[in-house]
Amino acid sequence: MHAVVLHAFGPAENLRYETVPDPVPGPGQVRIAVKAAGVHLVETILRSGRAGESLPPQPELPTIFGGEVAGRVDEVGPGVDPSWIGRDVVTAYGKPGGYAELAVADVTSVHPITIGYETAVAMVVTGVTALQFLDVADLIPSDVVLVTSAAGGIGRLLIQYARGLGAKVVGAAGGPAKVAAVRELGADIAVDYDQPSWAESVAEELGGRTVTALLDGVGGDKARTAFELLADGGRYVTIGNASQQDFLPDPQTVKERDLTVTNALMLLLSEPNTRPQYEVRALAAAAEGTLTPAVQTFPLARAAAAHAALETRATTGKVVLVP
Known part of the structure; x- marks a missing residue:
């Protein structure tokens, strides 16, 4: 072969x-x-x-x-x-x-499987991971959700889920083509985080509302900027590190602002035995058309x-x- x-x-x-x-x-x-x-x-x-x-x-x-x-x-x-x-x-x-x-x-x-091969192979790991992250994030309809790396395989599924839930969704990605893809997914706000003023644009478009759940797949400076958009009492969930640069929120700031910080990636790596049930859920979501x-x-x-x-x-x- x-x-x-x-x-x-x-x-x-x-x-x-x-x-x-x-x-x-x-x-x-x-x-x-x-x-x-x-x-x-x-x-x-x-x-x-x-x-x-x-x-x-x-x-x-x-x-x-x-x-x-x-x-x-x-x-x-x-x-x-x-x-x-x-x-x-x-x-x-x-x-x-x-x-x-x-x-x-x-x-x-x-x-x-009864779904397409490419769809199935995307869901059996990427779909599983997205569902695991979503369970950690515990989104609710009243949330304002910011997803970074929103045009990636996981980011797209997170946006679909949050939109289906009824949450306000902000998708941040790099470059006009990816921003357009995020907008087509139904994100309420789609921004290019390669632009220096992207956070200000998000704050302006939110019109007084603030981000309550940040699902960050990038890390580094972009995560630091996104973190500043998070409301007091909000949740910061690390779901990846595409930049290969670390961002660790200041513990004192986290305490003073009553923030919840969770490294979902590390959490899931420590709980591998839950995967089979998530595989069934992910494939079923694709078959039902809930997640594409x-x-x-x-x-x-x-x-x-x-x-x-x-x-x-x-x-x-x-x-x-x-x-």
Whole structure:
């Protein structure tokens, strides 16, 4: 089969499209003919060789990234009901990763699907994460919600949910195209946080109302600016760090203003056992049309380009590889 293999840590160009042996499903496993594979920001960090406390351990090389896999079962291993063959499925635990034409997974980790492959692969991790963040944020209809990195895969789902709830929604993203995408999602206010006066624009458009819930996926200076828009008694929820720059609110300010600060990303990493129930919820939300992920596809052979685009924040929505 063809697969994208990393032999040495480094730049995106180190991802090589090559021929490797077909995987064979072992006991309790199914093999999936991959139709869509998700690309995650953390994979770009692991590929580069960087490490950190909040990151998974670096893989042994050579490796094939991509746990998020959707496709059709074409073979089963010992002990697996043959009726799985021919079924469309999705899993968050493809082995080797989904940057390949074939992947195997434990049958206990796969979900039958009736939605599109690309939608399914977007929801099984990105959708799950969005729902987990939303449960932490505990939004209510009277909230004024500010989402940074609003044009990303998770940000778009957060905006959809908050709008469906009836909350006032502010979406901040970088560049005119992304701002337009955020506006099309139904955000009440869409702003370009690459512009120096973006926070003042938000305050003016809110007309006296203040942000009660900030879901920040950027970190760094943009998070610091967004934090200043938060009302006393508000909630600051960290859901990502796309800038790779830390922002830690001053503890004294947090206390004086009665703010709630939650690092949702770290919280969820400490509670991995809740994932299966969220996977069911996320796939059901997509099937019902409650949440619709945006997907940007790249051919499997151009996985390096997908990584480069993701690293430079030149993508919109969930990045997905297709054979």
